[in-house]
Amino acid sequence: MDQDRIDVKNIEFWNELCGSGLTRSLGITEASPENLRRFDDAYFAFYPYLTDYVLRYNLSGKKVLEIGLGYGTLGQLIASRGADYYGLDIAEGPVNMMRYRLEQLGRSIEDKMRVGSALDIPHADASFDYVYTIGCLHHTGDLPKAVSEVYRVLVPGGKAIVMLYNRNSFRRLIQAPLLRLFFWATQRKTNFDKYVRSLYDSNAAGEAAPHTDYVSRNQVKRLFQAFSQVKIDVQNFDNYSLFRGHIFLLRQKFLNNVARVIGLDLYITAEK
Template sequence: MSPQPTMIEPQHELDRRNQTFWSELCGSGLARQLGITDASRESLARFDHAYMALYPYLSRYVPADQLRGRRVVEIGLGYGTLGQLLAGVASEYHGIDISPGPVAMMRHRLAQSGIARGSAAQGSALDLPLHDASVDFVYSIGCLHHTGDVGRSVEEIHRVLRPNGRAVIMLYNQHSFRRLVWAPLSYVRHGWFLQRRRPALADFARASYDVDSQGAPAPHTDFHSRRDIRRLFRRFSSVTVESQNIDPWAVVGRIVIPRERLLGSLGRILGLDLYVVARK
């Protein structure tokens, strides 16, 4: 008997689930750690400071001198730290997110900061509400790998970029230390392989990434290798890929090497994230 074909979730159903899941802002966990319960100017400034300290390399991908006078689009808005940074220097900023929660936060930030040349709206990375060759920069940090169709997202980004325009994209690294070493060891240590109703190793690893406040994982998450990225961005004239981000080195729950010491070493080789800078 031939095997049953794998059921593929219809895109409209995945879009609906993503819209619901991401209404809880990405970054809410950090906000809870900081004790932030409102969206006042002071609270958001405290969140942004902690966020940039957590990802100190991010500022390298936001060259203020090159963004001034440019039209910038961000896909996937989260808590709005990057969006506010971009909107503060670009001549025109447009934020796009599939879910209403991040859009509301970004609109709040823009109004609170008095940035009149910025906007945020619901939309899909798979069908960007933008004209061809109409923007100078597209940013998407940690969003496209949740869409269910990264290839189509990249094609849309290529379409809306002007000649010589740039895309700055973060995708999860298929060959990270977490996926290659931590996940298999943790799977064995917890005895999942002995359970009759055990999760697949890939599903177990995926659940260690984005989860909501109830511990439920994101509806869909893809992981990519550098080779995958070269293929996805093959229509761009130049592409650079850098590994960033890493977990602390822990043994039996005890941190042996803090994350800060690994960011510039192991994180640059087997990091959680791949940062792509692609020029059209």
């Protein structure tokens, strides 16, 4: 699939806000302040490590760009810390949600919320002290270009906090090969890679994200080689049901041990 086609598909796919599955499970049907608080509490309970990537920094008065806005949970936390917050997403839906959240905070929006591509960030060089992009760049179709754009818009000494999917996770090393054998023996799925992508991101219709990259630690080091410092954390894990549901393994038990080695996500903190 060429880049133009990926962009068109991404606009359509991500206009359904990332996190919509959680809203359905919570019975949320409208974006009221109370419902968004319920969503945010559930979101951070599911990803308990995520807040630390915001709270560890003094963001007050700092220019912060978030790329890939989803339901706006992380963006609202960043903005509430006193940051001069800017948002960018390829789809209109997430941008509108973040505008609504900022309005609820009484924040001036002006032209700070934009629809646009991470491959062509609509801001000047050295514009931001921090760039946050959690689970976004690996969907762009050109990960090296996306990382170079993040580098470009950071000030010298600025930090990027980036989450990318881990190529060497338990899901990809163990679960996916076993599933491939199962489907080959039973259903003979014609597009197994698309099925695996749907395990990471799928819309209400069960369709997978148009494009997904998975990277190893070594690939991260090459992608971020222009940065002066790079730190990589491994986070996140799946729930697992074994023996037809007779044994259920809760992901929370693995978040501080196994997940830190073969977890789903690589959290990269890179300083320009």
